[in-house]
Amino acid sequence: xxxxxxxxxxxxxxxxxxxxxxxxxxxxxxxxxxxxxxxxxxxxxxxxxxxxxxxxxxxxxxxxxxxxxxxxxxxxxxxxxxxxxxxxxxxxxxxxxxxxxxxxxxxxxxxxxxxxxxxxxxxxxxxxxxxxxxxxxxxxxxxxxxxxxxxxxxxxxxxxxxxxxxxxxxxxxxxxxxxxxxxxxxxxxxxxxxxxxxxxxxxxxxxxxxxxxxxxxxxxxxxxxxxxxxxxxxxxxxxxxxxxxxxxxxxxxxxxxxxxxxxxxxxxxxxxx
Amino acid sequence: xxxxxxxxxxxxxxxxxxxxxxxxxxxxxxxxxxxxxxxxxxxxxxxxxxxxxxxxxxxxxxxxxxxxxxxxxxxxxxxxxxxxxxxxxxxxxxxxxxxxxxxxxxxxxxxxxxxxxxxxxxxxxxxxxxxxxxxxxxxxxxxxxxxxxxxxxxxxxxxxxxxxxxxxxxxxxxxxxxxxxxxxxxxxxxxxxxxxxxxxxxxxxxxxxxxxxxxxxxxxxxxxxxxxxxxxxxxxxxxxxxxxxxxxxxxxxxxxxxxxxxxxxxxxxxxxxxxxxxxxxxxxxxxxxxxxx
Numbered sequence: 001x002x003x004x005x006x007x008x009x010x011x012x013x014x015x016x017x018x019x020x021x022x023x024x025x026x027x028x029x030x031x032x033x034x035x036x037x038x039x040x041x042x043x044x045x046x047x048x049x050x051x052x053x054x055x056x057x058x059x060x061x062x063x064x065x066x067x068x069x070x071x072x073x074x075x076x077x078x079x080x081x082x083x084x085x086x087x088x089x090x091x092x093x094x095x096x097x098x099x100x101x102x103x104x105x106x107x108x109x110x111x112x113x114x115x116x117x118x119x120x121x122x123x124x125x126x127x128x129x130x131x132x133x134x135x136x137x138x139x140x141x142x143x144x145x146x147x148x149x150x151x152x153x154x155x156x157x158x159x160x161x162x163x164x165x166x167x168x169x170x171x172x173x174x175x176x177x178x179x180x181x182x183x184x185x186x187x188x189x190x191x192x193x194x195x196x197x198x199x200x201x202x203x204x205x206x207x208x209x210x211x212x213x214x215x216x217x218x219x220x221x222x223x224x225x226x227x228x229x230x231x232x233x234x235x236x237x238x239x240x241x242x243x244x245x246x247x248x249x250x251x252x253x254x255x256x257x258x259x260x261x262x263x264x265x266x267x268x269x270x271x272x273x
Numbered sequence: 274x275x276x277x278x279x280x281x282x283x284x285x286x287x288x289x290x291x292x293x294x295x296x297x298x299x300x301x302x303x304x305x306x307x308x309x310x311x312x313x314x315x316x317x318x319x320x321x322x323x324x325x326x327x328x329x330x331x332x333x334x335x336x337x338x339x340x341x342x343x344x345x346x347x348x349x350x351x352x353x354x355x356x357x358x359x360x361x362x363x364x365x366x367x368x369x370x371x372x373x374x375x376x377x378x379x380x381x382x383x384x385x386x387x388x389x390x391x392x393x394x395x396x397x398x399x400x401x402x403x404x405x406x407x408x409x410x411x412x413x414x415x416x417x418x419x420x421x422x423x424x425x426x427x428x429x430x431x432x433x434x435x436x437x438x439x440x441x442x443x444x445x446x447x448x449x450x451x452x453x454x455x456x457x458x459x460x461x462x463x464x465x466x467x468x469x470x471x472x473x474x475x476x477x478x479x480x481x482x483x484x485x486x487x488x489x490x491x492x493x494x495x496x497x498x499x500x501x502x503x504x505x506x507x508x509x510x511x512x513x514x515x516x517x518x519x520x521x522x523x524x525x526x527x528x529x530x531x532x533x534x535x536x537x538x539x540x541x542x543x544x545x546x547x548x549x550x551x552x553x554x555x556x557x558x559x560x561x562x563x564x565x566x
Contacts, residue, residue: 003370003371006367006368006370006371007371009364009367009368010368010371010378010382013364013368013382013441014378014381014382016438017382017384017385017438017439017441017442018381018384018385019400019438020393020396020397020399020400021384021385021388021396023396023399023400023406023407024396024399024400027399027405035405039402039404039405039406039407039409039410040407040410040411041407083290084290084291084294085291087287087288087290087291088287088288088290088291088292090284090287091284091285091287091288092288094284095281095284095285095287095288097284097285097288098288102288102291102292104555106295108548108551108552108555109299111492111495111547111551112499112544112547112548112551113498113499113519113520113543113547114499115499115501115519115520115523115524115540115543116306116523116540116541116543116544116547117298117299117302117303117306117540118523118524119302119306119523119527119533119536119537119540120301120302120303120305120306120309120537121298121302122527123305124301124302124305139298140298142294143295143298143299146291174283175281175283175284175287176283176286176287179287200387203389204387204388204389204390204391204392205389206389206390206391206501206502206505206506207501207502207520207524210505211524211528221389221391221392221502222391224391224392224395225391225395225506228395228398235405237399237402237405240395240399241399244392244395244396247389247392248387248388248389248392251387251388251389252384252387252388254387255383255384255386255387256380256384256387259379259380259383260376
């Protein structure tokens with residue numbers, strides 16, 4: 001009896017929390033004609049025409065470019081964050097370097113409204129000609145990803161036995177060699193987790209994409225909103241829905257495949273950070 | 274191992290790239306912020322700001338829109354944090370027997386966390402649209418009611434619901450992990466002592482989860498306080514600036530009004546306040562850890 005109630009509560013919670021996704025998915029399968037008569041939650045004649053329409057490139061809209069931009073900036077923002085964080089995490093965990101200064105400062109970054117840095121970064125990017133470039137947006141996304149990557153990696157290295165380093169030190173290895181040959185391989189799961197988590201975060205970022213890009217480097221989160229500014233005669237809801245589904249799919253798939261690791265690191269980032 | 278030992282120079286070298294990166298991309302902007310905040314500056318005089326003192330701060334201080342945005346951010350952060358954590362706690366404990374056996378249920382509940390808040394905001398433009406959206410459609414068909422979800426009176430609450438529904442899974446996940454981490458011996462021992470389900474929950478389980486609850490409340494408050502994406506795409510600053518968060522206030526001051534000085538001064542205020550609060554919290558947290566040890 002109580003179990004039936006549990007299932008009921010689960011069903012209600014699952015539908016309520018996923019409601020916008022469900023509605024968008026359903027709408028994306030409706031033809032333009034059906035949309036004007038049927039705003040309900042079922043589809044009379046499912047069609048993929050909206051998805052074909054989304055992938056039509058026009059002067060104004062180019063979904064391939066937005067997706068390519070998102071992939072590139074997410075890749076830069078993720079790998080750079082890990083490349084910077086891994087040696088620093090090793091220095092913090094083993095060298096006790098900046099444990100009370102650098103680490104808390106970076107962890108606190110996660111909690112600071114990033115808009116604070118957005119305006120001077122905009123001006124700086126103007127001087128450096130980084131506005132509306134994938135490199136520029138990728139660099140900023142690596143700052144967004146740094147706090148969690150650092151926390152995950154510091155925790156992973158702290159969990160390793162100190163004998164691992166000491167044995168290598170005895171053999172005359174330098175700290176850099178130990179990091180590359182001993183620590184990094186053992187920390188591969190943590191590195192993969194921070195990469196995946198970073199990719200999802202970077203893909204989903206909106207504020208910096210909105211501020212720092214205008215046409216050439218627009219990521220999908222910003223590009224999707226272009227589909228809402230319709231060219232005359234109202235929003236084409238079917239096409240707009242299809243673009244949102246396409247834009248949401250990569251992080252959702254990654255998240256579903258890796259959700260165990262992600263839930264673990266979310267908790268780590270929250271509790272230990 | 275002696276932890277007081279001075280860090281070797283090689284460790285310093287390993288941390289250097291990160292430090293340089295932070296100095297360039299955060300340190301430099303922070304300095305620019307400080308200089309511009311006390312200058313008379315426009316898009317034409319970006320390279321030759323004229324230092325004028327605190328007039329930008331005075332302008333922000335006297336701007337009622339700034340205080341309206343502060344009040345919005347505080348209320349939005351507090352309400353969504355409480356709702357998300359309350360709902361998340363109830364769901365985590367009530368659903369844990371189901372999720373324990375089938376972890377894919379958690380994957381379904383976590384799905385909203387993977388979607389960009391900006392996209393979720395855009396999705397709600399569809400969900401709530403008066404002609405194309407299913408919610409107004411069913412409200413009208415079943416109850417004969419028509420509500421303006423994004424109108425002046427209800428926009429705030431619509432945004433609260435949107436934010437809460439997307440981020441309750443985060444609290445749920447955290448609480449579920451904390452709940453599962455309670456040692457079974459503790460629960461069994463109290464059950465042997467005749468503790469009932471409710472008193473077990475109230476006196477044993479919830480106190481054990483308290484640190485996690487505090488952390489979740491804090492994180493969700495911060496994220497609600499600095500909200501931008503979903504509010505921006507759904508209502509923007511809203512009728513009369515009624516749904517402008519501080520992030521949106523700064524964005525619009527800069528990009529829409531070109532009021533660089535005001536935008537930067539507001540950034541500096543936000544910067545100082547958030548770091549002061551976070552630093553204070555860190556001090557409290559480390560003191561409590563010290564007491565516990």
